[in-house]
Amino acid sequence: MHFQHITVAGSGVLGSQIAFQTAFKGFKVSVYDINDEAIGKAKGRFRELMKRYQEDLGASEEEVRAAYERISFYTDLAEAVREADLVIEAVPEVREIKTEFYKKLGQYAPKKTVFATNTSTMLPSQFAEATGRPEKFLALHFANEIWLHNMAEVMKHSGTDEKVFEAVIDFARAIGMVPLPLHKEQPGYILNSLLVPFLDAAQSLYIRGIADPEIIDKTWMIATGSPKGPFAIMDVVGINTVYNIVSAKAKAGDEEARKLAEKLKKEFIDRGKLGVATGEGFYCYPHPKYEQPDFLKG
Structure with missing residues (x-):
């Protein structure tokens, strides 16, 4: 064939x-x-x-x-x-x-x-x-x-x-x-089966006030050598997409998701901060903080 x-x-x-x-x-x-x-x-x-x-x-x-x-x-x-x-x-x-x-x-x-x-x-x-x-x-x-x-x-x-x-x-x-x-059907395939729980964990740390997005990203980047942390990835995916997924969980009764959806709507979407596409999300573009040489320093 x-x-x-x-x-x-x-x-x-x-x-x-x-x-x-x-x-x-x-x-x-x-x-x-x-x-x-x-x-x-x-x-x-x-x-x-x-x-x-x-x-x-x-x-x-x-x-x-x-x-x-x-x-x-x-x-x-x-x-x-x-x-x-x-x-x-x-x-x-x-x-x-x-x-x-x-x-x-x-x-x-x-x-x-x-x-x-x-x-x-x-x-x-x-x-x-x-x-x-x-x-x-x-x-x-x-x-x-x-x-x-x-x-x-x-x-x-x-x-x-x-x-x-x-x-x-x-x-x-x-x-x-x-x-x-x-070889078998899997919702989310391989990539999203790995990525979605990772982003969920980062969002939970954020909405519960454990740490802010920069600290969470910095932790991941230093520990793993990754060029981006979860909130930088969310900026690439787009805040609208993240909001839609979180809103669906909120409608299903997830209280943590409800708080996060409200925060994303008020602080990001209503202000036109949709991620890389609009020049601002959790970071400002085209030169986000996480790409600067001193980001991973103390």
């Missing part, structure tokens, strides 16, 4: 990154989104990615231009998947939207086409039946800024064909990722 033509469905932040990285590694890529406005925004993201690849990877102008020229754009799903060997779905994290998308995709895609979901919060078995081809369906999850954080979690469900699983692992490697196979 050899993939040549890749379709990325959904051209948001991560969808655009997946598409560009795949094109950069020499594959023909079709990008699908629901309307011309969404496609227009995607083209803007690709222009920014071209700059980042030159800055971060030392790619040449010719290399990034060639990658962009390997990308085609569609608002017609049937046209977008007409030649697809693999469709990577990166549509919004709403179960109904994904289910409806897979029902349509199953009608339009050739029988050979493998489907992969990039969901970070749901399991492939939730959509396997809707695809109409459960044996050719699995999860392929990337981290943000995939050209730098080049991991790809490949997770099958109980009905995934082993050859499909191996083919997607090979594809992940071909686009410059380190493939991380998961």
